[in-house]
Amino acid sequence: MQIAILLYDRFTTLDAIGPYETLSRIPGAETVFVGERAGTYRSDLGAVGLVADAALDEVTAPDILVVPGGPGQTAHMADGPLHDWIRAVDAATTWTTSVCTGSLLLAAAGLLKGRRATSHWLGLDHLAALGAEPTGERVVFDGKYVTAAGVSSGIDMGLRLAGRIAGDTAAQIIQLGIEYDPQPPYDAGSPEKAPAEVTAALRDHGRSLLSGGREPNA
Amino acid sequence: MQIAILLYDRFTTLDAIGPYETLSRIPGAETVFVGERAGTYRSDLGAVGLVADAALDEVTAPDILVVPGGPGQTAHMADGPLHDWIRAVDAATTWTTSVCTGSLLLAAAGLLKGRRATSHWLGLDHLAALGAEPTGERVVFDGKYVTAAGVSSGIDMGLRLAGRIAGDTAAQIIQLGIEYDPQPPYDAGSPEKAPAEVTAALRDHGRSLLSGGREPNA
Numbered sequence: 001m002q003i004a005i006l007l008y009d010r011f012t013t014l015d016a017i018g019p020y021e022t023l024s025r026i027p028g029a030e031t032v033f034v035g036e037r038a039g040t041y042r043s044d045l046g047a048v049g050l051v052a053d054a055a056l057d058e059v060t061a062p063d064i065l066v067v068p069g070g071p072g073q074t075a076h077m078a079d080g081p082l083h084d085w086i087r088a089v090d091a092a093t094t095w096t097t098s099v100c101t102g103s104l105l106l107a108a109a110g111l112l113k114g115r116r117a118t119s120h121w122l123g124l125d126h127l128a129a130l131g132a133e134p135t136g137e138r139v140v141f142d143g144k145y146v147t148a149a150g151v152s153s154g155i156d157m158g159l160r161l162a163g164r165i166a167g168d169t170a171a172q173i174i175q176l177g178i179e180y181d182p183q184p185p186y187d188a189g190s191p192e193k194a195p196a197e198v199t200a201a202l203r204d205h206g207r208s209l210l211s212g213g214r215e216p217n218a
Numbered sequence: 219m220q221i222a223i224l225l226y227d228r229f230t231t232l233d234a235i236g237p238y239e240t241l242s243r244i245p246g247a248e249t250v251f252v253g254e255r256a257g258t259y260r261s262d263l264g265a266v267g268l269v270a271d272a273a274l275d276e277v278t279a280p281d282i283l284v285v286p287g288g289p290g291q292t293a294h295m296a297d298g299p300l301h302d303w304i305r306a307v308d309a310a311t312t313w314t315t316s317v318c319t320g321s322l323l324l325a326a327a328g329l330l331k332g333r334r335a336t337s338h339w340l341g342l343d344h345l346a347a348l349g350a351e352p353t354g355e356r357v358v359f360d361g362k363y364v365t366a367a368g369v370s371s372g373i374d375m376g377l378r379l380a381g382r383i384a385g386d387t388a389a390q391i392i393q394l395g396i397e398y399d400p401q402p403p404y405d406a407g408s409p410e411k412a413p414a415e416v417t418a419a420l421r422d423h424g425r426s427l428l429s430g431g432r433e434p435n436a
Contacts, residue, residue, distance in 0.1 A: 002317060004238055011407050012239075013235050013239055014236070014396060017231050017232055017235045017266075018232070020231060020232075020243070020263075020265070020266065021230075021232040021370075023371065024263045024265060025263070030265075031263070031265035032265060033267075033345055040258075040269055042224075043318070045238075045242045045243070046248070047242060047248075047249035047250060047251060047271075048251070048268065048269075049251075049268070049269030049271065049343075050266065050268060050269070051236050051265070051267030051269070052268075053265070053267065054347070062409075068252060075348065079245075090287065091435065097383060100397075104353040110369055116241040119257055119393060120397060121397060124294070135372060138401045139371050139400065139401075149397050149399075150395075150396060150397025151239065151395070151396035151398075152239075152373065152396045152397060152398040152399075152400065153397055153399075153401075155370065155400070156402060156403065158398065159402060160403045162375055163403060163404075164420065164425075167402065169405065169416060171241045171403070172404050172406035172412055172416045173416050173419050175284070175402060175404055175407050175412075176404045176406050176407060176408070176409065176416055176417065177369070177420055178370045178413045179318075179338060179339060179368025179369055179371055179407060179408065180285070180370040180371035180400075180402055180407040181356065181370075181371075181372050181399035181402075181407025181408040181411065182370065182373070182398075182401065182402065182407070183356045183357070183368075183379060184373075184374060184376065184393060184398055184399075185377050185378045185389070186377070186381075186386065186389065186390050186393055188390035188394050189393050189394060189397060189399025189400070190394070190397065190399040191394065193376060193399065194390055194393075194394045195387070197387065198390045198394055199394065200389060201291065201391050202391060202394055202395055205395075209415050216224065
């Protein structure tokens with residue numbers, strides 16, 4: 001079972017690593033990071049350089065596609081080689097997945113038309129504008145399309161998908177292996193739960209983020 | 219404020235990326251990945267290559283040190299350049315931190331003697347053998363030493379530390395920015411909560427893991 005995780009400049013690191021750290025632990029899984037060219041891609045905050053070991057044309061039939069989000073997504077919304085590749089591999093995937101604004105790339109490539117899907121909470125309107133039906137859920141399954149909400153939600157997505165693929169016990173072994181017993185110090189992880197001034201601060205940053213600006217606090 | 223995240227071969231990716239994705243978003247933070255040599259380090263599961271932009275001697279006075287864990291930790295338990303560097307920078311850090319079996323490196327370097335600390339649940343006995351006082355908590359503060367439990371706990375550690383450094387509102391902005399509203403599909407994230415056969419399966423793998431073997435499900 002091959003898992004392909006797409007990289008591009010200014011991706012958000014945890015968007016890629018949450019699914020990686022869960023799905024790659026499924027027995028028999030083999031993961032490859034892939035980009036338009038093989039080589040290093042820098043994340044949104046700049047400090048992370050992650051290596052794509054393969055170029056797009058070297059990965060032609062992954063079983064699972066993972067598309068992370070991040071501010072760099074805005075540079076890839078027009079049709080081109082990335083969309084062509086996404087559509088081509090999607091034709092044969094078992095699961096096509098995204099985290100955060102990665103769903104905007106799937107939608108821009110035409111894969112989420114009329115489908116229930118999600119994205120970073122700041123990206124839900126954009127997702128609707130691209131023809132998907134955004135939900136407020138953290139992880140959304142619609143057929144073989146699995147989309148997750150912002151950044152950290154890729155861990156929950158990976159565990160749910162691991163359960164579907166390998167069964168509950170295998171997924172629980174992965175969860176206990178990464179000791180995923182979350183204890184956030186605040187209950188501020190969704191716009192409904194966070195204090196109003198916290199949500200407002202991010203909404204302001206979010207407008208520039210989704211138009212290609214810098215990440216909040218970067 | 220400089221954050222140095224240590225890399226070595228066969229580190230666990232999420233151990234490094236959880237603190238990165240939270241601490242690096244503190245306003246004014248600048249993060250550098252550092253290794254014995256500058257260059258690419260491969261993670262435990264093999265597919266991730268993460269770039270250390272600096273060698274040890276190029277990072278002499280970070281404000282925050284983050285030491286991730288992973289099966290490769292077992293190769294660095296003896297005294298040598300890595301321990302020398304850890305001790306040297308620790309002398310001037312504001313916070314010295316670890317995730318997962320990274321605490322075994324801090325302890326082996328002599329920094330956790332008599333201190334309350336934690337590690338991956340499979341590493342707690344080793345931590346005790348190295349002179350620390352393991353607790354069952356997910357994140358442990360003892361003075362400037364902050365240790366987190368297995369793999370995913372670095373996200374909780376990063377948010378707690380962000381709150382100490384930059385205040386609750388700044389930390390909540392980070393939490394909402396990464397949409398950290400965890401919804402694990404199972405309640406199996408600690409050995410107390412997981413089904414007995416799940417815990418047993420990992421205990422068996424863990425013995426080989428902590429003696430330098432392969433990661434479970436790798």
